[in-house]
Amino acid sequence: MLSALKPQPADKILQLIQMYRDDPREAKIDLGVGVYKDPTGLTPVMRAVKAAEAKLWQTETTKTYTGLAGEPAYAAAMAKMILGEDAAADRIAAIATPGGTGAIRQALELIKLASPEATVWLSNPTWPNHPSIIRYLGIPMREYRYFDAETGGVDFDGMMADLAGVKEGDVVLLHGCCHNPTGANPNAVEWAAIADVLEKTGAIPLIDLAYQGFGDGLEEDAAATRLIAARLPEVLIAASCSKNFGIYRERTGVLMALGDPALKPTVQANLNFLNRQNFSFPPDHGARLVTMILTDAELTADWKSELEEVRLNMLTLRQLLADALRAETGSDRFGFIGQHRGMFSRLGITADQVERLRSEHGIYMVGDSRLNIAGLNRNTVPVLARAVAQVIR
Numbered sequence: 001m002l003s004a005l006k007p008q009p010a011d012k013i014l015q016l017i018q019m020y021r022d023d024p025r026e027a028k029i030d031l032g033v034g035v036y037k038d039p040t041g042l043t044p045v046m047r048a049v050k051a052a053e054a055k056l057w058q059t060e061t062t063k064t065y066t067g068l069a070g071e072p073a074y075a076a077a078m079a080k081m082i083l084g085e086d087a088a089a090d091r092i093a094a095i096a097t098p099g100g101t102g103a104i105r106q107a108l109e110l111i112k113l114a115s116p117e118a119t120v121w122l123s124n125p126t127w128p129n130h131p132s133i134i135r136y137l138g139i140p141m142r143e144y145r146y147f148d149a150e151t152g153g154v155d156f157d158g159m160m161a162d163l164a165g166v167k168e169g170d171v172v173l174l175h176g177c178c179h180n181p182t183g184a185n186p187n188a189v190e191w192a193a194i195a196d197v198l199e200k201t202g203a204i205p206l207i208d209l210a211y212q213g214f215g216d217g218l219e220e221d222a223a224a225t226r227l228i229a230a231r232l233p234e235v236l237i238a239a240s241c242s243k244n245f246g247i248y249r250e251r252t253g254v255l256m257a258l259g260d261p262a263l264k265p266t267v268q269a270n271l272n273f274l275n276r277q278n279f280s281f282p283p284d285h286g287a288r289l290v291t292m293i294l295t296d297a298e299l300t301a302d303w304k305s306e307l308e309e310v311r312l313n314m315l316t317l318r319q320l321l322a323d324a325l326r327a328e329t330g331s332d333r334f335g336f337i338g339q340h341r342g343m344f345s346r347l348g349i350t351a352d353q354v355e356r357l358r359s360e361h362g363i364y365m366v367g368d369s370r371l372n373i374a375g376l377n378r379n380t381v382p383v384l385a386r387a388v389a390q391v392i393r
């Protein structure tokens, strides 16, 4: 049986982790996978997470099973963080999932269960694991225009034209904030127009919210999701705590399905069923830490202030990089980096130039020229700017 297996293509993002580790050069720079690094190059455990862990160690009396959906307190805390204090609980069915990827996977399985004919529409480009899972599940898929490589901004007219052609009942996958891989995001007026077109076509939004707090702020980054949740009758939200709580390996995510309150018991039963089929109970440790942080005023305040430091550090690096590239290239070609939000920006250089950055300069980024801003620091910004100027010459 095993001899029948075909080789699998390596994941373009995760592959970089190993290549970087294997590179013996001292001065190498890792701008690949989306992991936050502080100015000293470490990915720290956040203070509030450490404090919650210490408390949990003291107070936890059992490791017996939770519910199939995870702890209700976790889902409630996440609903408040994402949808706001007055989130209508009677509309929301939710499951804890292994990370944001787990939430996306369960969302797609729910779509397949409820509506096997539905096409899922993806932004072009999107996080490569989106199409990969969709293809694996055999779900029909199409793309809508999203990125304008000329300006480095959103191709809003193209996006609207393509979304207008979506069939009723089809699913539109949106990045709630901090678009991955481009870093380009619709503004508030554009989000309202996106909600209009979704309403008009009867499409169902699936919002991937993996970077809340990394763009314009914790509340600001949830604004588009809240708007769409308020306007549309049915909305799926797949959220991750990997980045904003810095608990990557704990695999902490949530899938929320918003709809008619009368349907909630059945929707919840289907979500529980999907968890049971795939892994039974979702991981608990990270979800418990997040719940402890979000339900304790002191821990919440400390977490928010550290998250804000992280966000502001990334914004500073964006500005420094945009300025350094302007100085090195003598042009404003990369000015969009200062306007982008989140961990990523797509530089818009060729795959060959990305390859030269790696081979000649030891600088690692994804082949589509996506770079992880949070992998930089004040010392590496000028090195990157000089190297980019050299390879595009």
Ligand code: LMR
Pocket (backbone or CB within 6 Å): 013, 014, 032, 033, 034, 035, 127, 180
């Ligand atoms: C990324 O895009 O780098 C992150 O979301 C990590 C991942 O799983 O790909």
